[in-house]
Amino acid sequence: YDDPDDAPRDGKKRSNFSEQEAWEEQQIRKSRLQFGSNGGGRAGDGYELVFDTAVDFVKSVVQTGDGEMDELAEAIDTKVALHRELQDERKNLPVYQLKDDLLKAIEEYQVLIIVGETGSGKTTQIPQYLHEAGYTAKGKKIACTQPRRVAAMSVAARVAQEMGVKLGHEVGYSIRFEDCTSEKTVIKYMTDGMLLREFLGEPDLASYSVVIVDEAHERTLSTDILFGLVKDIVRFRPDVKLLISSATLNAEKFSDFFDEAPIFKIPGRRYKVDILYTKAPEANYIKAAVGTILQLHLTEPAGDILLFLTGQEEIETVEETLKEAMRGLASKMPELVICPIYANLPTELQAKIFEPAPEGARKVVLATNIAETSLTIDGIKYVIDPGFCKMKSYNPRTGMESLLRAPISKASADQRAGRSGRTGPGKCYRLFTEFNFRNDLDDDTVPEIQRSNLANVVLRLKALGINDLVNFDFMDPPASESLLKALEELFALGALNRRGELTKTGRRMAEFPLDPMLSKAIVASEKYRCSEEVVTIAAMLSAGNAVFYRPKDKQVHADTAKQAFHVGDVGDHVALLNVYNAWKESGYSPQWCRENFVQSRTMKRARDVRDQLEALLERVEIEPCSGAGDLTAIRKAFTAGYFRNAARRQKDGSYRAVKSHQMVFVHPSSGMAQVLPPWVVYHELVETTKEYMRQVTELKPEWLVEIAPHYYQHKDIDEHETKKMAKGKGRAAM
Ligand code: CDP
Ligand code: MG
Numbered sequence: 001y002d003d004p005d006d007a008p009r010d011g012k013k014r015s016n017f018s019e020q021e022a023w024e025e026q027q028i029r030k031s032r033l034q035f036g037s038n039g040g041g042r043a044g045d046g047y048e049l050v051f052d053t054a055v056d057f058v059k060s061v062v063q064t065g066d067g068e069m070d071e072l073a074e075a076i077d078t079k080v081a082l083h084r085e086l087q088d089e090r091k092n093l094p095v096y097q098l099k100d101d102l103l104k105a106i107e108e109y110q111v112l113i114i115v116g117e118t119g120s121g122k123t124t125q126i127p128q129y130l131h132e133a134g135y136t137a138k139g140k141k142i143a144c145t146q147p148r149r150v151a152a153m154s155v156a157a158r159v160a161q162e163m164g165v166k167l168g169h170e171v172g173y174s175i176r177f178e179d180c181t182s183e184k185t186v187i188k189y190m191t192d193g194m195l196l197r198e199f200l201g202e203p204d205l206a207s208y209s210v211v212i213v214d215e216a217h218e219r220t221l222s223t224d225i226l227f228g229l230v231k232d233i234v235r236f237r238p239d240v241k242l243l244i245s246s247a248t249l250n251a252e253k254f255s256d257f258f259d260e261a262p263i264f265k266i267p268g269r270r271y272k273v274d275i276l277y278t279k280a281p282e283a284n285y286i287k288a289a290v291g292t293i294l295q296l297h298l299t300e301p302a303g304d305i306l307l308f309l310t311g312q313e314e315i316e317t318v319e320e321t322l323k324e325a326m327r328g329l330a331s332k333m334p335e336l337v338i339c340p341i342y343a344n345l346p347t348e349l350q351a352k353i354f355e356p357a358p359e360g361a362r363k364v365v366l367a368t369n370i371a372e373t374s375l376t377i378d379g380i381k382y383v384i385d386p387g388f389c390k391m392k393s394y395n396p397r398t399g400m401e402s403l404l405r406a407p408i409s410k411a412s413a414d415q416r417a418g419r420s421g422r423t424g425p426g427k428c429y430r431l432f433t434e435f436n437f438r439n440d441l442d443d444d445t446v447p448e449i450q451r452s453n454l455a456n457v458v459l460r461l462k463a464l465g466i467n468d469l470v471n472f473d474f475m476d477p478p479a480s481e482s483l484l485k486a487l488e489e490l491f492a493l494g495a496l497n498r499r500g501e502l503t504k505t506g507r508r509m510a511e512f513p514l515d516p517m518l519s520k521a522i523v524a525s526e527k528y529r530c531s532e533e534v535v536t537i538a539a540m541l542s543a544g545n546a547v548f549y550r551p552k553d554k555q556v557h558a559d560t561a562k563q564a565f566h567v568g569d570v571g572d573h574v575a576l577l578n579v580y581n582a583w584k585e586s587g588y589s590p591q592w593c594r595e596n597f598v599q600s601r602t603m604k605r606a607r608d609v610r611d612q613l614e615a616l617l618e619r620v621e622i623e624p625c626s627g628a629g630d631l632t633a634i635r636k637a638f639t640a641g642y643f644r645n646a647a648r649r650q651k652d653g654s655y656r657a658v659k660s661h662q663m664v665f666v667h668p669s670s671g672m673a674q675v676l677p678p679w680v681v682y683h684e685l686v687e688t689t690k691e692y693m694r695q696v697t698e699l700k701p702e703w704l705v706e707i708a709p710h711y712y713q714h715k716d717i718d719e720h721e722t723k724k725m726a727k728g729k730g731r732a733a734m
Contacts (some may be wrong), residue, residue, distance in 0.1 A: 080467075080604070086161065094267060095122060099129055100262075106243070112244070113262070113263045115247075117266065117268030118247045119378075122245050123144065123215075124159050127144050127187045127212065130142050140186075140207065141188055141208050142208065142209065142210045143190060143195055143212065144188070145215075145226065146374065147218045147222070148343065148374050149175040149343060149371055152190055155173075155189050155208070155377060156187075164627050169184045169189045170183055170185060176194065177609045179340070179591060192226055195222075200451065202466065211233075212244075212526075213245070216254060217373070218473075219248050219448060221448040222266055225449075229628065231257070247415065271422070271426060273418065273425070273427065274428070277436075281436065289307055289318060290318060292384050293384065294322075296323060296384075301621065303424075303426075304363040304365065305383075306364075306383050308369065310368065318368060335361055339353040339363060340365075341365060353365055365377055369412075371419065372412060372415050372416055373415055380419055381423075381424065384431065387413065387430060387437075388407060388408060389405075390405060390453055396482045397523045400685060401453040403686070409441055412445060445587075452482070454483060455489045455490055456515060459510050459516050462465050462490075462501075463507060469487075470483070487500060491707065492644070492711050493509070495516060508523045508620040512613065514542065516641075517645075521642065522538055524641060526533035526623070526639035528633040531625055531628065532624055534634060535578050537580075538609075538613060539606045542606075547576065547603075548597055549597055549599055560726070562671070563671065566578075571672055571696055575671050577634070580603070636707060639703050639704070642681050645693075647681075648679055649679070659711075664690075664693050666680070667694045670693070677699075680696045680697060
């Protein structure tokens with residue numbers, strides 16, 4: 001704001017505040033801002049942008065009436081103070097000491113492995129250093145991948161705040177179905193899956209000057225595939241820098257993979273952590289965890305608590321139990337501030353976990369694995385670790401993937417414990433025995449690529465023109481059985497031909513950021529002339545599992561409302577369509593949602609997802625058309641994607657998967673749970689006490705042979721034959 005001409009000169013200026021004075025005031029503030037900022041006012045630093053905000057204030061002062069100047073000046077001071085405080089915090093992070101060395105190393109080497117304790121500032125600081133050092137000049141961007149959506153969002157928000165810019169401007173994030181970036185964006189946090197998708201449009205990632213594969217130790221499926229792809233890119237793009245950043249000290253493996261790339265260590269700052277085990281195994285770790293929290297709260301000195309749980313349901317249970325317990329003990333206990341954090345937590349609540357607890361109160365964070373390394377919450381002194389997490393597992397024989405609760409590895413347990421010793425000595429309460437720890441836990445978590453259905457990944461790689469998957473440069477190759485199964489699955493979906501090459505259908509499917517089965521249903525909707533409906537249902541399925549809610553005191557009402565969407569009883573997919581259309585008809589009304597016990601948050605998300613899917617339809621040249629209530633057409637389109645998930649009812653009301661003969665059940669939350677049609681197709685299996693089918697729709701068996709003749713023969717759906725086969729194979733399948 002060097003040009004005083006920018007100052008408003010119109011007649012609205014304050015009467016007792018001359019233009020000259022206003023300008024001087026601005027100059028004073030400007031110099032103060034420069035003085036207070038990090039780096040002494042180098043161009044490109046965050047101060048400029050704070051200054052912009054200040055200028056906006058001053059401008060509005062000039063235009064507004066008397067007496068408000070003081071108030072506004074105060075607001076500016078607060079902003080400046082906050083900014084300064086943040087800059088001081090930045091300088092206190094371990095990585096700051098090494099800033100110059102780090103930049104030098106990056107300058108010198110094209111690929112660098114960066115290792116440092118969680119919370120040392122890798123994720124939030126390094127992209128800023130690179131930005132300040134000019135890596136974002138000439139319109140190039142810095143990419144920083146995160147395995148988790150919430151981490152990408154929250155880290156981007158933090159960095160935007162540190163730089164004094166609006167989230168989505170210079171600093172943004174990109175996650176599936178949500179792009180919070182703009183033309184201005186130079187630091188882009190994104191999920192590893194999103195960067196993988198970007199290869200489709202830009203195979204050399206030309207718009208990036210630096211790619212940071214962060215949280216590499218997590219070894220997610222997408223990160224592992226990225227390793228192979230970025231390794232290739234650095235060979236033909238000498239101008240690009242690649243940083244692999246990891247929290248574990250076992251970085252040799254990364255270095256080996258990336259042709260002996262040097263390892264840059266950020267010395268950790270970890271205080272002593274006392275580890276306490278239970279004497280005997282805990283029968284119910286939820287109860288044990290709640291008990292431990294309360295006891296800790298009563299007896300231990302100040303310091304926040306972090307409890308690791310496996311998912312949203314557990315977190316909600318603990319939250320409720322704790323609240324109840326606190327109500328009972330209210331007068332006897334200091335306040336306990338409960339902060340949940342998990343992937344589907346609404347964005348507006350996510351920031352809460354970083355806020356310090358009020359004076360005298362103690363914060364307890366209930367988190368999934370996300371707090372193990374992805375997010376650092378300051379002030380944690382006590383960690384409670386039940387020793388479990390949700391883990392994907394894959395059975396290549398049945399082709400089924402499921403999310404199961406499983407014991408964590410020793411490496412994970414140590415990471416978790418370390419979260420308590422960041423700012424001072426900490427304590428970690430393990431809700432399992434020392435014997436368990438030593439003898440039952442694996443040393444390391446098996447990389448996700450070795451326990452996943454690979455159909456999605458194989459489709460993406462094929463779409464990138466990578467045909468020879470057996471020789472793809474994997475850090476740890478998947479089992480060849482899994483690769484084969486994925487190829488088979490894609491062939492059955494018509495995405496690959498007999499030679500394993502991508503078909504037109506496959507190319508179209510790869511455009512959708514969805515599971516291949518769901519992408520196939522969308523592509524098939526062209527043939528069945530119901531793309532509008534199928535896209536709506538796909539959006540509803542992708543928006544989250546919580547479409548309906550069921551308040552304890554209004555269960556009957558809620559159930560009646562839900563049942564009303566099941567006109568004709570053909571299945572949950574059509575019910576989802578009915579929900580969406582009714583909501584749309586209400587003018588997307590939140591009031592309508594409340595009246596029908598529908599989660600308005602899920603609906604809004606479904607609408608966003610739907611818009612994006614519709615845009616992709618256009619891209620793959622599928623004309624939007626409506627089947628005008630032809631429920632058979634809609635169900636056939638889904639069957640074209642999900643024919644493998646066909647199941648047949650047994651006498652006892654259980655079902656058997658048509659091909660694998662696995663025993664499965666209709667999930668109690670399904671509208672089909674009372675109907676139990678003889679043949680069904682389902683969206684997914686969830687395993688709790690049994691294998692449950694979630695989102696179930698009625699099917700005519702002859703459709704299977706009609707739609708997937710290469711997969712089903714008449715003998716599969718024939719009464720007599722099926723029984724015989726079930727007898728022979730069914731036992732083994734159980
Ligand atoms: O990546 P690394 O684990 O090395 O550290 P980081 O995520 O960059 O965190 C550095 C600091 O930023 C920590 O002290 C965090 O508490 C803080 N931070 C924050 O306050 N809010 C966020 N959303 C993310 C980080
Ligand atoms: Mg990090």
